[in-house]
Amino acid sequence: MSDPSEALASAKATADRLVKAKRLNAxxxxxxxxRKALVTQAQAAHPSGVLYGMPVAVKDNIxxxxxxxxxxxxxxxxxxxxxxxxxVAKLKAAGALIAGKTNCDEFAMGSSTEHSAxxxxxxxxxxxxxxxxxxxxxxxxxxxxxVPAALGSETGGSVRQPASLCGVVGIKxxxxxxxxxxxxxxxxxxxxxxxxxRSVHDAARVLSVISGRDPKDSTCEERDPLRLPNVPxxxxxxxxxxxxxxxxxDLDPAVRRxxxxxxxxxxxxxxAVREVALPHTAYAVPTYYILAPAExxxxxxxxxxxxxxxxxxxxxxxxxxxxxxxxxxxxxxxRRRILLGTYVLSSGYYDAYYRKAQQMRxxxxxxxxxAFDRGVDLLFTPTTPSPAFKAGEKLDxxxxxxxxxxxxxxxxxxxxxxxxxxxxxxxxLPLGGQFIGQAFLEDEMxxxxxxxxxxxxxxxxx
Amino acid sequence: MxxxxxxxxxxxxxxxxxxxxxxxxxxxxxxxFGAPPNTNVCPVCLGLPGALPMAxxxxxxxxxxxxxALGCTVHPRSVFARKNYFYPDLPKGYQISQFEQPLATxxxxxxxxxxxxxxxxxxxxxxxxxDAGKSLHDRFPKQTxxxxxxxxxxxxxxxxxxxxxxxxxxxxxxxxxxxxxxxAGVSDCDMEKGSLRVDANVSVRRAxxxxxxxxxxxxxxxxxxxxxKALTVEHDRQIALLEGGGTVEQQTLLYDAKxxxxxxQRAKEASHDYRYFPDPDLPPLVLRxxxxxxxxxxxxxxxxxxxxxxxxxxxxxxxxxxxLTADRGVADYYEAVVxxxxxxxxxxxxxxxxVLADAKDHADGLRxxxxxxxxxxxxxxxxxxxxxxxxxVFGEVADHGGEPRNVAEALGLIQVADAGVVTGxxxxxxxxxxxxxxxxxxxxxxxxxxxxxxxxxLSRGKADPKLAQRVLEExxxx
Numbered sequence: 001m002s003d004p005s006e007a008l009a010s011a012k013a014t015a016d017r018l019v020k021a022k023r024l025n026a027x028x029x030x031x032x033x034x035r036k037a038l039v040t041q042a043q044a045a046h047p048s049g050v051l052y053g054m055p056v057a058v059k060d061n062i063x064x065x066x067x068x069x070x071x072x073x074x075x076x077x078x079x080x081x082x083x084x085x086x087x088v089a090k091l092k093a094a095g096a097l098i099a100g101k102t103n104c105d106e107f108a109m110g111s112s113t114e115h116s117a118x119x120x121x122x123x124x125x126x127x128x129x130x131x132x133x134x135x136x137x138x139x140x141x142x143x144x145x146x147v148p149a150a151l152g153s154e155t156g157g158s159v160r161q162p163a164s165l166c167g168v169v170g171i172k173x174x175x176x177x178x179x180x181x182x183x184x185x186x187x188x189x190x191x192x193x194x195x196x197x198r199s200v201h202d203a204a205r206v207l208s209v210i211s212g213r214d215p216k217d218s219t220c221e222e223r224d225p226l227r228l229p230n231v232p233x234x235x236x237x238x239x240x241x242x243x244x245x246x247x248x249x250d251l252d253p254a255v256r257r258x259x260x261x262x263x264x265x266x267x268x269x270x271x272a273v274r275e276v277a278l279p280h281t282a283y284a285v286p287t288y289y290i291l292a293p294a295e296x297x298x299x300x301x302x303x304x305x306x307x308x309x310x311x312x313x314x315x316x317x318x319x320x321x322x323x324x325x326x327x328x329x330x331x332x333x334x335r336r337r338i339l340l341g342t343y344v345l346s347s348g349y350y351d352a353y354y355r356k357a358q359q360m361r362x363x364x365x366x367x368x369x370x371a372f373d374r375g376v377d378l379l380f381t382p383t384t385p386s387p388a389f390k391a392g393e394k395l396d397x398x399x400x401x402x403x404x405x406x407x408x409x410x411x412x413x414x415x416x417x418x419x420x421x422x423x424x425x426x427x428x429l430p431l432g433g434q435f436i437g438q439a440f441l442e443d444e445m446x447x448x449x450x451x452x453x454x455x456x457x458x459x460x461x462x
Numbered sequence: 463m464x465x466x467x468x469x470x471x472x473x474x475x476x477x478x479x480x481x482x483x484x485x486x487x488x489x490x491x492x493x494x495f496g497a498p499p500n501t502n503v504c505p506v507c508l509g510l511p512g513a514l515p516m517a518x519x520x521x522x523x524x525x526x527x528x529x530x531a532l533g534c535t536v537h538p539r540s541v542f543a544r545k546n547y548f549y550p551d552l553p554k555g556y557q558i559s560q561f562e563q564p565l566a567t568x569x570x571x572x573x574x575x576x577x578x579x580x581x582x583x584x585x586x587x588x589x590x591x592x593d594a595g596k597s598l599h600d601r602f603p604k605q606t607x608x609x610x611x612x613x614x615x616x617x618x619x620x621x622x623x624x625x626x627x628x629x630x631x632x633x634x635x636x637x638x639x640x641x642x643x644x645x646a647g648v649s650d651c652d653m654e655k656g657s658l659r660v661d662a663n664v665s666v667r668r669a670x671x672x673x674x675x676x677x678x679x680x681x682x683x684x685x686x687x688x689x690x691k692a693l694t695v696e697h698d699r700q701i702a703l704l705e706g707g708g709t710v711e712q713q714t715l716l717y718d719a720k721x722x723x724x725x726x727q728r729a730k731e732a733s734h735d736y737r738y739f740p741d742p743d744l745p746p747l748v749l750r751x752x753x754x755x756x757x758x759x760x761x762x763x764x765x766x767x768x769x770x771x772x773x774x775x776x777x778x779x780x781x782x783x784x785x786l787t788a789d790r791g792v793a794d795y796y797e798a799v800v801x802x803x804x805x806x807x808x809x810x811x812x813x814x815x816x817v818l819a820d821a822k823d824h825a826d827g828l829r830x831x832x833x834x835x836x837x838x839x840x841x842x843x844x845x846x847x848x849x850x851x852x853x854x855v856f857g858e859v860a861d862h863g864g865e866p867r868n869v870a871e872a873l874g875l876i877q878v879a880d881a882g883v884v885t886g887x888x889x890x891x892x893x894x895x896x897x898x899x900x901x902x903x904x905x906x907x908x909x910x911x912x913x914x915x916x917x918x919x920l921s922r923g924k925a926d927p928k929l930a931q932r933v934l935e936e937x938x939x940x
Binding site for chain 2: 062063069071076079081082083085180181182183184185187188189215216217218219294295297298300301302304306307308318322342345346347350354
């Protein structure tokens with residue numbers, strides 16, 4: 001696309017598609033405002049950009065100038081950032097159109113997009129089910145065909161898990177590949193902006209644009225933007241590891257069938273497949289649920305009603321202002337994690353929880369390095385233990401909800417890149433499988449995903 | 463019954479020093495003092511959602527220099543940590559500081575104790591952190607105003623051991639610390655502007671007891687003048703408590719300069735569980751190879767060293783050398799005067815008297831250029847100017863500039879060494895003081911100085927005093 005009128009046409013068509021997808025409650029930006037903003041952006045977009053005219057929706061925990069940034073929370077209701085995220089600025093510089101803000105679990109804490117102060121997002125195939133989360137709004141919009149790609153964010157699987165449940169592609173880049181400037185922090189050592197796309201290529205080209213160094217984020221690596229690989233003819237020379245811990249005896253048989261089929265297809269493409277062991281996998285979820293809430297308890301301290309966001313006060317006392325604002329402004333899941341995080345950092349508990357979890361995190365990362373050191377290029381696993389679950393099903397059981405991230409949190413803890421792509425359906429519902437790659441070797445991981453995507457019957461029953 | 467042993471005071475100090483940078487610790491905002499409230503702010507120091515810190519390279523250089531100046535071991539790898547607490551002037555809800563792995567440890571600073579002579583304070587640690595904003599409680603009635611200009615300004619915290627045995631010692635250490643840090647160029651150490659702040663841990667014990675007593679922390683000591691007062695008030699309070707059979711409670715106290723008393727911090731301000739943990743937004747601070755050596759090379763000669771060198775090189779007394787090296791600017795000025803050709807001893811006397819007195823009265827500091835002072839000293843030494851006349855020339859040059867010789871000529875102060883002219887002045891003096899001449903003749907020879915003074919007066923300071931004395935001695939019978 002390089003004709004200016006095409007960007008305008010794209011903007012209008014996107015607005016129309018977003019109107020149609022309204023029933024999903026996936027986009028938080030009011031349609032009228034969105035249509036106007038899309039047209040304005042289309043007129044300003046530079047036709048030479050590599051994403052010229054491409055609409056990209058943005059998760060609501062990523063700062064934008066055009067729209068409010070609420071993080072799915074009441075405590076940031078109507079909050080408008082005075083600056084925009086580096087990832088968003090890069091998208092705009094490449095000619096993309098920011099197609100509104102997508103619903104998410106409050107502050108990205110959740111796996112179902114039910115923990116949003118602005119209502120739950122519906123699964124595009126079955127309104128009684130969840131789209132996954134926390135980037136459920138982004139996944140649902142892509143799955144519904146409203147946008148070809150959307151930004152999400154991951155702390156423990158929040159891009160790949162909803163991608164799996166909605167039947168789209170989700171990429172979580174290596175920690176440090178994409179700047180976090182403007183991504184509202186949840187667990188800073190784990191957080192990374194990721195991309196959801198209707199195909200590997202759509203997701204990858206957006207990732208390529210938003211990746212690369214940023215002088216505003218000292219955890220962002222001093223590297224050039226990711227270069228997209230060519231779609232390979234085969235997977236000759238690739239060694240794919242199958243970590244046995246991700247295929248427990250009680251794994252859903254349909255999930256196992258879908259994975260087996262994908263692995264068989266990789267072999268047929270010429271890849272060597274071997275079983276590997278990641279012995280500390282069982283500790284990943286508990287480790288994650290110490291470290292992420294610890295960081296969150298500190299990251300979310302700034303929301304106190306003193307400087308921005310609504311105040312829930314009624315008292316002149318500053319302590320009471322904090323209590324009411326934070327007590328009423330945050331939802332139950334966020335409060336639960338703040339309490340958990342505060343507890344594990346408290347004096348007397350720090351060594352037993354936080355320090356121990358850091359040590360375990362190092363062991364989990366070492367597991368991956370050991371596998372890669374033994375000649376494995378990539379790992380393949382199911383993305384989620386099941387397809388989309390019913391709304392409300394896990395709301396009263398936080399641990400069951402946390403376990404839906406059991407196959408995704410490891411890549412976050414180890415800082416590794418991973419991509420989920422559809423590998424089949426289970427009773428009509430999509431299911432994803434993931435490749436986990438080596439740090440900063442997204443190109444190899446994308447090659448494998450390109451190759452598998454071409455042959456896997458992603459929309460057929462497993 | 464033997465009298466109980468006297469009380470011993472034990473004090474340790476935590477000093478916060480603002481580093482002399484143009485911008486803040488983790489963002490590009492100006493760190494300047496005195497801007498209108500909330501004008502030096504950005505998303506980072508306001509703690510807006512999604513903003514991230516980037517460490518200021520110059521602040522790290524200055525912090526390392528401060529650590530080296532205090533003889534610390536600088537660690538090539540240290541870790542930024544978050545200190546978590548809620549307060550309205552702390553926008554992120556945490557302060558970025560260092561905790562388990564500070565930048566530097568194990569230093570020391572020698573200072574002159576008024577009680578014990580040269581004493582050494584141990585520096586337990588020196589770490590880098592950002593400042594908080596300011597809560598202004600007296601700006602609007604019944605409301606607290608917040609100014610976040612200071613938020614994020616770079617600081618080092620310097621923690622001593624429990625090494626001081628009196629409030630006077632604590633003050634002497636602080637003055638020495640200020641001198642060293644000013645020398646090193648890392649801070650202006652201006653307590654009035656808040657660029658040097660001190661908290662003190664105070665306890666008392668019976669002399670000779672090895673165990674430390676229960677300590678209190680005294681905060682809000684806002685000027686050097688208050689250091690001794692605040693610490694004295696607190697050690698008196700503790701002794702009175704213990705002698706009355708009470709116990710000291712471990713707590714944080716605020717010094718109130720108006721009442722010269724201490725009061726406990728309100729419970730809600732009291733110490734927290736800060737839940738320190740490594741800041742995940744900042745990678746460990748790894749100083750690149752050579753960084754520490756570069757900062758070492760940039761350190762100037764420090765006061766103690768300079769003092770020794772002045773004694774040796776310029777044959778000065780220790781006291782004079784101490785006066786001349788108290789301030790780096792003065793020390794540099796003194797050396798410049800000597801390098802411009804002045805006699806070292808004469809230059810020392812001039813700097814310690816005329817120059818420092820003039821600097822004290824004038825905010826613009828050392829007003830007479832070093833070269834001009836050297837020339838002036840040369841004129842006195844060569845007999846062209848009397849010392850008295852030279853002082854006048856000094857004042858004139860300080861106020862209006864100019865070359866000393868030209869100024870002296872313009873003022874008509876050049877000494878007259880013409881024997882005929884001087885003899886004329888001598889004759890006039892002797893004629894007009896017959897009584898004194900008579901007394902001199904009867905043996906009161908110390909009146910020679912009186913006649914000399916009269917000659918100088920008559921000549922308005924222009925007579926060469928040596929020549930005048932010789933002529934007087936010739937004309938007055940022995």
